[in-house]
Amino acid sequence: MTSVAFVGRQNAGKTSLFMHLTGSVQRPINFPGSSVERTEGVVRGEEPPLRVVDLPGISSFEALSRDEEVALSFLTAADSGIDVLCAVVDASKLSVELRFLGQLFRLGQPVVVALNKGDVARSAGRPVDPARLGAELGVRVVETDGLRARGLEALVAALRAAGGAGRPEPLNAEPEVLAARVHDSSEPAKPKRTMSDRLDAVLLHRVLGLPILGLLMLGIFQLVYSGAEPFIGAIEAGQEWLADQVRVLLPPGALRSFAIDGLINGVGSVVVFLPQIALLMALVAVLEASGYMARAAFLLDRILRGFGLSGRSFVPLTSSFACAIPGILASRIITDERDRLATIAVAPLMSCSARLPVYVVLIGAFFPAAWAGLVLLGLYGLGIVVAAVVAWVLRRTVLRGGPSLLMMELPAYQRPALKAVWGQVWTGVREFVALAGTIILGTSVVIWALSYYPRPSDVHERYEAQRNLVEELPEAERAPRLAELAAAEDAAYLEGSYLATAGKAIQPLFAPAGFEWRTTVGVLAAFPARELIVPTLGILHSVGEVDAGDYDLAELGAPTARPNGLRQRLRRARREDGSPAFDSLVALALMIFFALCSQCMATLGAIRRETHSMRWPVFTFVYMTTLAWLAAVGVFQVGRALGLGS
Amino acid sequence: MPNDPVTLDDLSPGARAVVTAVTGGDGVGKRLGDLGFWPGAAVEVGRRAPFGDPTEYALHGYRLALRRAEAALVLVRVAAATG
Numbered sequence: 001m002t003s004v005a006f007v008g009r010q011n012a013g014k015t016s017l018f019m020h021l022t023g024s025v026q027r028p029i030n031f032p033g034s035s036v037e038r039t040e041g042v043v044r045g046e047e048p049p050l051r052v053v054d055l056p057g058i059s060s061f062e063a064l065s066r067d068e069e070v071a072l073s074f075l076t077a078a079d080s081g082i083d084v085l086c087a088v089v090d091a092s093k094l095s096v097e098l099r100f101l102g103q104l105f106r107l108g109q110p111v112v113v114a115l116n117k118g119d120v121a122r123s124a125g126r127p128v129d130p131a132r133l134g135a136e137l138g139v140r141v142v143e144t145d146g147l148r149a150r151g152l153e154a155l156v157a158a159l160r161a162a163g164g165a166g167r168p169e170p171l172n173a174e175p176e177v178l179a180a181r182v183h184d185s186s187e188p189a190k191p192k193r194t195m196s197d198r199l200d201a202v203l204l205h206r207v208l209g210l211p212i213l214g215l216l217m218l219g220i221f222q223l224v225y226s227g228a229e230p231f232i233g234a235i236e237a238g239q240e241w242l243a244d245q246v247r248v249l250l251p252p253g254a255l256r257s258f259a260i261d262g263l264i265n266g267v268g269s270v271v272v273f274l275p276q277i278a279l280l281m282a283l284v285a286v287l288e289a290s291g292y293m294a295r296a297a298f299l300l301d302r303i304l305r306g307f308g309l310s311g312r313s314f315v316p317l318t319s320s321f322a323c324a325i326p327g328i329l330a331s332r333i334i335t336d337e338r339d340r341l342a343t344i345a346v347a348p349l350m351s352c353s354a355r356l357p358v359y360v361v362l363i364g365a366f367f368p369a370a371w372a373g374l375v376l377l378g379l380y381g382l383g384i385v386v387a388a389v390v391a392w393v394l395r396r397t398v399l400r401g402g403p404s405l406l407m408m409e410l411p412a413y414q415r416p417a418l419k420a421v422w423g424q425v426w427t428g429v430r431e432f433v434a435l436a437g438t439i440i441l442g443t444s445v446v447i448w449a450l451s452y453y454p455r456p457s458d459v460h461e462r463y464e465a466q467r468n469l470v471e472e473l474p475e476a477e478r479a480p481r482l483a484e485l486a487a488a489e490d491a492a493y494l495e496g497s498y499l500a501t502a503g504k505a506i507q508p509l510f511a512p513a514g515f516e517w518r519t520t521v522g523v524l525a526a527f528p529a530r531e532l533i534v535p536t537l538g539i540l541h542s543v544g545e546v547d548a549g550d551y552d553l554a555e556l557g558a559p560t561a562r563p564n565g566l567r568q569r570l571r572r573a574r575r576e577d578g579s580p581a582f583d584s585l586v587a588l589a590l591m592i593f594f595a596l597c598s599q600c601m602a603t604l605g606a607i608r609r610e611t612h613s614m615r616w617p618v619f620t621f622v623y624m625t626t627l628a629w630l631a632a633v634g635v636f637q638v639g640r641a642l643g644l645g646s
Numbered sequence: 647m648p649n650d651p652v653t654l655d656d657l658s659p660g661a662r663a664v665v666t667a668v669t670g671g672d673g674v675g676k677r678l679g680d681l682g683f684w685p686g687a688a689v690e691v692g693r694r695a696p697f698g699d700p701t702e703y704a705l706h707g708y709r710l711a712l713r714r715a716e717a718a719l720v721l722v723r724v725a726a727a728t729g
Contacts, residue, residue, distance in 0.1 A: 062673035081699055093708040096682040103680075176686065206696050256728030298711045302697040305713075311700075403715050405674065407681060408702055410709040 002082050002163040003051040006507045007071065009100055010057035011411040013116040015089055016146035016420050018054040021156065022385055043156055048158060054083065061103045064405060065335040073106060084162045086155070087116045088146075091121035091128040092412070094183070099135065105168040105423040112481050113141040114151075114159045120412055124194065126183050127572035133182040136202045143478060147417050149464075153465035196291070196412045203292070214607025216287075217318065222320055224280045225353075225553070227358050231275035236548060239268040257452055258445075266444030269529055270437050276353050280322040282331075284315060285424040289416030294408060301406055307388040310404055311333060313343040317387070320350035321380075327434055328606040336404035344610060345620055346387035348603050351380045351595060354530045357551035357596045361534055364556055365567035370451070372556045379595045386596060386627065436602035443528030443601045450499040451525060461498060463489040469495065487542040494539050500614040513589045513632035514640075516573070523593070530599045534566070541569040585644050591635040597628035652724060654689065654703070655670035655717035659689045663722035682706045682718050 008014035022041025031506075043050040055074060055609050056067035063069045074080055087104055089097040104111060115130050140158045171178060243260045250256040271641035287293050293315055301311030309317075312334045320327030334340040359379055363372050447512060454625035463485055470481045493555045494500055503521030510520045518540040525536035538546035549555055550566045573581035598604065603616040611617075657663055667689045668675045683689070684704045692702035692709060704724045712720075 060677040062677040062680060064673070064677065090708075092684075093706045095687075095706045096708070098678075099680060099684070121707075126707060176683075197652075200693065204693050204695070204702070206694065210696055215653060295710075298695050298700060301713070302695060302699045311711075402672075403713075406711060406713045406718060407677065407716055408679075408711045410711055412708075414726075549702075611650070612678070 001049055001051050002083050002160060003053065003401075003551045004084045004086050004159050005053045005054050005055055005075065005080070006081045006086050006088060007075065007104065008057060009090065010059050010096065011409055012057070012088045012090040013146035014057060014088035015054060015128070016118065016417055017114060017144055017152075017155075018052065019423055020149040020152055020418060022052060025322060025596055028467055041162055047160060050156065052086075058100075059407075059409070061100075062268075065333075067332060082109065084113055084159055085109045086159055087111055087113045088116050088144075091115050091118045092124055092126065092243075094126075094128055095175040095179040095280065098178050102171040102175065105170060108167040109170050110162045110166065110270065111139045112155070113137065114144045114155055115147050115305070116144050117201040118143055119145065122250070129182055136173075136178055136182055137168070137171070147414065158557060194412065203295055204298065206352065209295075213296055213299055216523070220283050221321065223283065224276055227279050228275035232272055232602075235268065235272050235275070235549075239264055249598065254452065254455075260447060261452070262445045262448035263441075265535070266441040266448070267437075269444065269531065270433065270440045273353065273436070274429060274432070276322050277432055278425055280319060280422060281425045284319060285421040286416045287421060288315070289414070291411045291413040297408060297620050298410060306392075306397070308339075308342055308391045309346075309557070309592045310336060310339040310343075312408070313339060313404060316343050316347055317350055320347040320352060323352050323354070323432070324348040324438055324600065325606045326428055326604045327609055328603065329428070329431060331610065335407070338401050339404045341611065341616065342391045342399050344599055345394060345616065345623075346391045346605075348598055348600065349383045349387040349390065350598065352530075352600075354600065355379075355594055356553065357534050359591055360551045360553055360556055361537075361566055362587040362591050363571070364550070364625070365570045366582060369556075375591075376556065379591055381636050382592065382595050390623070390627075405549075413590040435605055439602040439605045440528050444532075445530070447499065447525055447528055450502070451494055451497045453498060454496070455493055457498050459489065459492045463492070481497065484542075490539050493544045494521075494536075500540075508631075509629075511594065512637065513559055513629070514586040514636040515590065515632075516575050516586075518581065519590060523599070526594075526599045528595055528599075528601045530597075533594070534599040538566050541566065541573055543569050579610045585636060585639040588639070589632040591631040592635055593628045595628075596631055598624035651721050653718045654683075654691070654712070654722050655701070655714045657691045657722070657724065659691050659694060660666055662725040663666040663689050663691075664725050665689060666678070666723050667721040668719060669721065674716070675719060678719060679714070681710055682708075688725065689722065690719075 006014050006018050018039070018041070021043050038056045041052050041054070043052055053074075055071040058068050058071050061072065063072045075085075080633075085104060085107070087101055089101065091097075101111070101113065113133070115128060115133065118128065118130075120129050130141045130143045140162060141153045142151055142158050144155055166424070173181075193571075203209060205212075220390050226383070240266050244258060246259045246264065250259060284293070287296075297311030297312075297314050302315050304311055304313050313331070315333065316327045316331040318327075319330050324347045327350070328344050329344045331340050331347065334343055357378055363375050466485055467482065470478055470485065473481060500517075500521050503524050505515050506524070507517045507520045509525065518537065520535045521540060522533040526533040534551055535546055537543075546566045570582050570587075571580075575581050596623045604621055607617040607620055608614060654665075655679050659721065661666045665683050665685055667685060668678050668683050670678065687705055690704040692704050694701045701717060703712060703717070703728075715727075
């Protein structure tokens, strides 16, 4: 079987072409350098199948980014098993492409050139004659159109035929001389004001550019949050339905609890993020494929550089507002290694959607409606400010070094290919499930076991005795009383669990932040994923199942929504000395802790994967937890000294 | 200043120039070359980002954003000033 590697400079349309050929799904994006890791596929037909490998785009044989390194090391490896190189070339910037081809030819492999984006070259008044180009280069040149899937059969035929071809001769002239020879001169080259120029006049406007970007981002987040809502509701309903089925099938006991609280909730807490992540990825993919994301990086580079990041950090950091994991994966597009590491280290500080339920419960319970929006905005702002400071410090200490590089292409705007967008979303979702799925599920099971055992038998006896008393009550009073007892029994079991014992043991550490022991246990339970503190507080405060309305953003300013809901229970909760367990100051300290802490095992897993070391995840966990603790303690102590809260 | 070497970052938006040489170690100069900044290449200075950096440059029919420090590595001869 002949093996073909697809190589090309960024934005040449290589990945779109590859996807049309193989039908496989992956990421073709306009943002320079975004094809992540190589992908393989097989082209089938009447002839023997063709193995094709898609490599990340290369702008230069002087590799700077990890993507380029991957591509170059593969190309120069003796055992790559590649027979033919398919160079995908953008006809609209032929001279630069010819310089690239000249270097590619030196690798000594047979080359077939796919001349892409001929329409862009024509509309710019510089059409390229493929036959003449082929004659000048001495290799087969096939005209293709990756966006509209044209020229594919001719390309496949040329690739099959090229297997036995010899190595190409070096270029016989300077790139510009060659380019001049093959530009079709029947149409005179006349630089025109293109669509991209007109769009850029507005979108890159020195004054309007940034406000437009801000509005666009606001619109995206509005869409992500509201668009995902019905799906999240459906997932939660499905989770409850499944739990009900298990209750019918399994008797009460460890197995039932494991199935419901360990497995179903563990899987649920991964799946519940998918609607938002998929939607966000789709919108980001559309913006990237259209060429706008490179403009956003251009607009923001100066500001982000002030904090030791780069314009390219924008996409990863923006994605992190939905979930840090796709954000961290997206940081591969950052050319400079130090910029990339700094971006990865601060991405988890962006307030992700897992923090939202925590914020909503606590703001709803302890802040007046008029303040709710402001507090929420402040928590998001806090993450951004701390991220900026941390990045700034990192780039002056552990990540110190010479100036980083931008050198970024601003590709012509184009209509995004839907197939490509879908491919990107699908790949992203798959990566998220593989990573978050295993890690969150694994830690959920561990936390379940710690919160379920040892189940002291005296608890059961005590509540059984009380249940017997209830049986003597009149019929109408029984059901509510029994439900109350069940919730109290759950709380008693949890209170006696290993998790609660651990929570009480570290309670002195969190007492200075104003946390009561149940809150501390909640912080521990939220180790796999932040939002897990909500159900844990629900059980510890004898609410039983927490009503979804308690953490619904739409009910942010409605503290008294449910008389026996989590919000009301938290308001009524007392410490052992009879003082309130919570007030607005404690709630604020807890929210600040959650804004800054790194309670997400999957994020740490993503950091480990993307940095290929344990150093960065450990560092991220330590610095975030330390900052979170310091900030929570600081806010609580200063607030108390000022007499706030109570 | 006819004798001072002019670099790309000295030029204002709208200016046209021809690259005469590219400096820069650590492969940066080579990379600039691979992106199209080789001696003889015609460059037009495009838009500046808010806060004056980076700047967009048009060459070989495409557009590229360079930071000021990167543009300073490209020595040019001014071709003709346009509005």
